[in-house]
Amino acid sequence: MKEETNSMPAHDAPQVNYLNWSHTVKSWLLTGDHKRIAMLYLISVSAFFLVGSAAAGLIRLELTSPRGVLLENETYNKIFTMHGVVMVFFFLIPAIPAILGNFLVPLMIGARDLAFPRLNLLSWYVYMAGGVCAVIAMMTGGVDTGWTFYTPYSSMYSKSQVVWAICGAFFAGFSSIFTGINFIVTIHKMRAPGLTWFRLPLFVWAQYATSVIMILGTPVIAITLLLVVVERTLHIGIFDPKLGGDPVLFQHLFWFYSHPAVYIMILPSMGVISELMACFSRKRVFGYSFVAFSSLAIAALGFLVWGHHMFVSSQSMYQGMVFSIISTVVAVPSAIKVFNWTATMYKGSIRLETPMYYALGFLGLFLIGGLTGLYLSSMATDIHLHDTYFVVAHFHYVMVGGTIMGYLGGLHFWWPKMTGRLYSEFWGRLSAILVFLGFNATFMPQFVVGYLGMPRRYHYYYLMPEFQIWHVLSSFGSILLAVGFMLPAFYLTWSYLKGPKAGPNPWNATGLEWTTQSPPMSHNFDEPPIVTEEAYAYDAEAEEAEDIEEAPAAKPAHAPKPAGG
Amino acid sequence: MGVHTAHNAESSDHAAVSHQFEDIGQQNEIYIVGMWTFLVTEIMFFGVLFFAYVLYRWKFGDVFYEAHKVLNVRLGFINTTVLLTSSLFMALGVRSAMLKNRKMTLFWLISVIVCAFAFMVIKYFEYSAKIAAHEIPGPFFQWHGPGSAGQAEIFFSLYFAMTGLHGIHVLIGIITLGILAWMVAVKHKAVDDYMPIEMFGLYWHFVDIVWIFLFPLFYLMPHG
Numbered sequence: 001m002k003e004e005t006n007s008m009p010a011h012d013a014p015q016v017n018y019l020n021w022s023h024t025v026k027s028w029l030l031t032g033d034h035k036r037i038a039m040l041y042l043i044s045v046s047a048f049f050l051v052g053s054a055a056a057g058l059i060r061l062e063l064t065s066p067r068g069v070l071l072e073n074e075t076y077n078k079i080f081t082m083h084g085v086v087m088v089f090f091f092l093i094p095a096i097p098a099i100l101g102n103f104l105v106p107l108m109i110g111a112r113d114l115a116f117p118r119l120n121l122l123s124w125y126v127y128m129a130g131g132v133c134a135v136i137a138m139m140t141g142g143v144d145t146g147w148t149f150y151t152p153y154s155s156m157y158s159k160s161q162v163v164w165a166i167c168g169a170f171f172a173g174f175s176s177i178f179t180g181i182n183f184i185v186t187i188h189k190m191r192a193p194g195l196t197w198f199r200l201p202l203f204v205w206a207q208y209a210t211s212v213i214m215i216l217g218t219p220v221i222a223i224t225l226l227l228v229v230v231e232r233t234l235h236i237g238i239f240d241p242k243l244g245g246d247p248v249l250f251q252h253l254f255w256f257y258s259h260p261a262v263y264i265m266i267l268p269s270m271g272v273i274s275e276l277m278a279c280f281s282r283k284r285v286f287g288y289s290f291v292a293f294s295s296l297a298i299a300a301l302g303f304l305v306w307g308h309h310m311f312v313s314s315q316s317m318y319q320g321m322v323f324s325i326i327s328t329v330v331a332v333p334s335a336i337k338v339f340n341w342t343a344t345m346y347k348g349s350i351r352l353e354t355p356m357y358y359a360l361g362f363l364g365l366f367l368i369g370g371l372t373g374l375y376l377s378s379m380a381t382d383i384h385l386h387d388t389y390f391v392v393a394h395f396h397y398v399m400v401g402g403t404i405m406g407y408l409g410g411l412h413f414w415w416p417k418m419t420g421r422l423y424s425e426f427w428g429r430l431s432a433i434l435v436f437l438g439f440n441a442t443f444m445p446q447f448v449v450g451y452l453g454m455p456r457r458y459h460y461y462y463l464m465p466e467f468q469i470w471h472v473l474s475s476f477g478s479i480l481l482a483v484g485f486m487l488p489a490f491y492l493t494w495s496y497l498k499g500p501k502a503g504p505n506p507w508n509a510t511g512l513e514w515t516t517q518s519p520p521m522s523h524n525f526d527e528p529p530i531v532t533e534e535a536y537a538y539d540a541e542a543e544e545a546e547d548i549e550e551a552p553a554a555k556p557a558h559a560p561k562p563a564g565g
Numbered sequence: 566m567g568v569h570t571a572h573n574a575e576s577s578d579h580a581a582v583s584h585q586f587e588d589i590g591q592q593n594e595i596y597i598v599g600m601w602t603f604l605v606t607e608i609m610f611f612g613v614l615f616f617a618y619v620l621y622r623w624k625f626g627d628v629f630y631e632a633h634k635v636l637n638v639r640l641g642f643i644n645t646t647v648l649l650t651s652s653l654f655m656a657l658g659v660r661s662a663m664l665k666n667r668k669m670t671l672f673w674l675i676s677v678i679v680c681a682f683a684f685m686v687i688k689y690f691e692y693s694a695k696i697a698a699h700e701i702p703g704p705f706f707q708w709h710g711p712g713s714a715g716q717a718e719i720f721f722s723l724y725f726a727m728t729g730l731h732g733i734h735v736l737i738g739i740i741t742l743g744i745l746a747w748m749v750a751v752k753h754k755a756v757d758d759y760m761p762i763e764m765f766g767l768y769w770h771f772v773d774i775v776w777i778f779l780f781p782l783f784y785l786m787p788h789g
Contacts, residue, residue, distance in 0.1 A: 113585035115595045177606055185599045189591070215602060219609035227613075227726065235703030236722045238617055243715030243722075249620060253613055523584070 017420065017519040032117030033522055038103035039418070040124050045099060046489070048090035048131060053482065055083035060442075060475040066462040076459040077144035078160065084147030085165055089172040090131055092403050093261060096268035097179055097214075098127070100410045101207045103418060105183055107513035107520065108201050110192025110529040115185040116178075123178035130171030137164035146457065148258070151239040151250040155231040163232060166225045173222045176264070180214030183207050192512065194531035201511055201535045202291050206271025209295035213260045213267075213302060221257035224250065248314050255306035263302040265399055266366075267295055269406025270337055273359050276409055277341045279509040280356035281348025284536035287340045294333035301330050311382050320379050327377035334370050338363065353507075354428030358409030361436040365401025369394060372447065387457075390450030393443045401439055408435065408488065415492060416502030420519040423495035427487060434484030441477025445470040510537050581754045593760045600764045604771050611775055614727045618782060621719055628712035632720040633786040635700060635710070637691060641784040644687050645776065651680030652773040659766040662759035667749060670762065674746040677769065681739045688732055692725075701725065724783055731779060734772045741765055 018035045021027075028036060058079050062071050071079060102120065106113055114120050137143050143165040145154040154162050187208050191200070228250070231237040239250045278285045285291055307315055307323030315323075341363060350356070372394040375381045385391060409432075416422055449470035454461060461467050505514040516525050586592040622629050658673030699707040702722045708714035745765055748756045755761060 111585065115585070116599060117583070117585065181599060181602045181606070184602050185595055189595045189598055190585070215606045216609055219606045220613050223610050223613040223730075227617075230726065236725050237702060238621070238719055238722045238726065240715075240719075243718045244625065244713060245715075245719055246620070246624075249617060253616075 015420075015517060016521060017517065018522045019419070019519050021522060030121070032113065032121055034102050034106050034114045034117065034120060035418070035520065035522075037120050037124050038099050041094060041098040041102060041127070044124075044128060044131065045091055045094055048086050049095075049485075052083055052086035052091055053485065055079050055086065057478065057482065059083060060478040062459070063461075063471040064468075064475045066465045066468050067460055071459070073459050074144060075142075077146075077457070078142030080457060081143045081146050081165075082138055085134060085143065085169065088147055088261070089169045090127075090134065092265040092399055093172070093176055094127060094179075095265075095403065095407045096272065096410065097176070097183070097207060097210055097264070098123070100203075100272065100407070100414060101183065101210075101268060102179070104414060104513055105186060105204060105207055106190070107417075107516070107524055108204050108511060109187065109190060109195055110512045110525065110531065111186060111190040112523045112525070114182045115190060116182050119178050120182055123175040123182075126171050126178065127175035130168045130173075130175065132168075133164050133171060134168030137161040137168060140164065148254060149225065149228060150254075151228060151231070151247040152241055155228045155237065155239055155250075163229055166229050170222050170225050170229075173218045173225075176214050177218045177222075180211035180218070183211040184215065187211075192529045192531050195512075198289060198292070199531055199534050200292075201271075202274035202285060202288070202295075203268075203271035205292040206267045206274070206295050209299040210264050210267045212296075213264050213299050216303065217257040217260040217264070220253060221261075224253040224257070248310070251310050251313060252306065255309045256303070259306040259309065260299070260302040262395070262398065263298055265403040266406075267298060269362070269403045269410075270295065272406040272410035272413070273341060273362050274337075275509075275511070276355050276359040276413055277344045278536040278538060279413070279507055280351045280353060280359065281345045282351070282538045283344055283348040284534065284538055285340065286343035286346075287336070288534075288536070290336050291340050294336040297333040298330060301326060301333070305330060305377075308377050308382070311379050312386050324377055324379045324382075328374060330377075331370065331374060334366075338367060338370075352429075354423075354425060354432055355409045355413035355507075357429055357432035357436075358405050358412065361432060361439075362402065362405035362409065364436070365397055365405060365439060369397030369401050372397065385450065387455055388450035389446040389454045389456055392456045393446035393450060396443050396446075401443075405435070408432070411488070411492075413507070414513070415495065416506045417513055417518050417520070419496050419499075420502055420517075421495045421499035422502045422506060423491050423499055427491040431484050431487035431491075434480055434487065436484075438477050438480030438482070438484050442474050442481050443477070445473040445477070449474075510535065581757055589758060593758065596760050596764055597767075600767050604767060607771060611727075611730070614723070614730065615778070615782075618723050618727065621716075621723065622782075625713075625716040625719065628710075628716035629720050630786055630788055631710045631712050632708075632717045633783060635695075635698070636724070636784050637694070638784050640687055640691050641780055644684050645780045647680050647684050647687070648773050648776050651677045651684070652770055654680065655766050655769045659759065659763050662749075662756075662762040665759075667752070671746060671749045674742055674749065674762075678739060678742050678746065681735055681742070684735060685732065685739070688728070695721070727779055728783070731772065731775050734775070738765075738769055738772055741768075 018033055019039075028040065031037060031040075058071065059076075062069050062076060062079075068076070102114070105111075138161075140161050142160055143158070143162055144160045145158050145162060145165075149162065149166065149169075154166075187200075187204060227236075227238060231239060237243060237245060239245050239247050241247055274285050274291055305323060305327040307319055308327040311320050311324075341359075372390070376385060376391060376394060412423070412428055412432075449467050450456075452464075452467065452470075454464070454467050454470075461471075502518050504516065504518050506518075507514075512525075512529050512531070513520075515529060582589050582592050586595065654673045654676040658670055658677060661669035661673055695701055699705050700721055702718045702725065706714070706718050706721070708717040710717065742765065745756065745762060747753075748761075
């Protein structure tokens, strides 16, 4: 590992870290360093986010008029399919695990790297291979099945590039299996001395629960999609209704993964929120073990609710009832988390900085997303709302409002650790507010128009011109949202290049990742850390003070903090 | 390159411990946990197909019974024997590796390759016979037995999908075994320790177990 003397200006000369020890392309493309792989993921996942957002923009533009603006029917189908496939498989699922999780799990548990660095690198290459397949599918004519690839349309009738798109999803799935295996083994076997399970940061618990879903669920979708491909190409068809096959079997298998996949997206985000709540309330997370186990409960229950996607597709009423009840039960661990975060903030000394803006935004959006989920898990209301924009709004509240708020919050929180640089608080807060407002402006009208009966995936609605106002409102909101998403791209890039240096611990947070330099060196820690206390020892001083004085007013007094509330 | 075998090619210290681990003990323990985790994903992989099989056999039991008569039980039985024997050789290979008996390790690994290869050859003859008899799903499919041709086609779809996926696993096994045997032959330091062979052994026994389920489900169906 010799130092490259490169012509790059060494603006942060003395400190050798994982970013600057070598600047060669080879040192990046063949790296085993989890931090570098996280950065590779950051760049590629952001690129796919841009593609998916562009498709979303086209959809919103198209729906401003009841007769459409720009696209033909077929093209519209392809655009919303592209939006779904890219956003689900190439943005939401890898976003937090593969970027923040990759970067943070070894740091948080005091390990030098993940258990299988090469498998980790392979997962990025497989992800990119999937991305290339998806791009090929788009370039050679697109896919019109919707991201759900329902049979028999996908397996027999669609004339579009289904095989390429499925290969894309298949590869992306493998990338996520590899990440899952790596996290599970690493978290089980590579924790620093003294870091017991109940001293783990909740982010690690969340990654663990997510990894369990990844390794149990993803193989199912992989083989199911493969069956669609062999049915299309080799006619080995087990979903073909002409033979007596059951296309609904596909839906069962598809949702057996794709419902838990929602928890692959949201659980890591919840892990991020736990960290943010503790750090910016200066308090330990209320009910630590409940929050930890609720992650596992969500992961477990998540596998038992897939049938709620199929209330209207030939499922028996009793089956529907069971799925309906279990789906409603998922609200319990989710609510445990929300209540515990709220209780964490209660009597905390809350500091409103950018990551906390995102965390608070998450609470609001996830609350709406979760509560509207109850309307959809109840069979009777679902019959009315099924396949309407109400569903679209609901899952965007959970997936975008939940995952992206957590992702951006986490990215802003750990950005100084990842790059060693600070960003502008003003722009950070502004973008958080814009995302929150823009998001609500985009999707709140969709609840209304969906309730009124606007079906999802429709291109025209000229028989119901009164829907236009809601669609226009929604499209207007999406502009705001787009600005909110674009801003971080600019000021974070600026911060990376020119931002002021961050110390090892700019937020004065607990956690092993803050004990090493920013950005960390390649092997993470100079000395292998030894853990002697719980994860969120924020109020230790305050507690001591309280024990003596019995006065909560003592709290603001423990004051080695840079920023005011 | 099999992801589960090649982990230590370039670390410079002679013990072949990767930099992220403390010592060979931790490394071995982690490798084995990783392998078992990987096998869990494999179970989920095959699980989908077994689930589909259960569903369709329950729905189309009679036709499945008729269709299964077409399969060659004798060849299936021979293949089962071959594969079980290979698992025995694999276990002996792991033992030799543990005892650091390089020659015997190599011998047993090659024996496993021979068995796996024999399995694939027999499978090839079985498949060719099916294709020649128009019992492969698709436009050329013909069904002369009693019952619905469509349902029989689903039987053969499942047959080819499941034994095909299993066959792919055997092929991957042969390739990985080839690499392992080569590494043992050239005294590659990655196989100084028995763990890579132990890990492959787990994979191989898993492939074997899958076949132990496939054989009765397709070849030995009871009437009813």
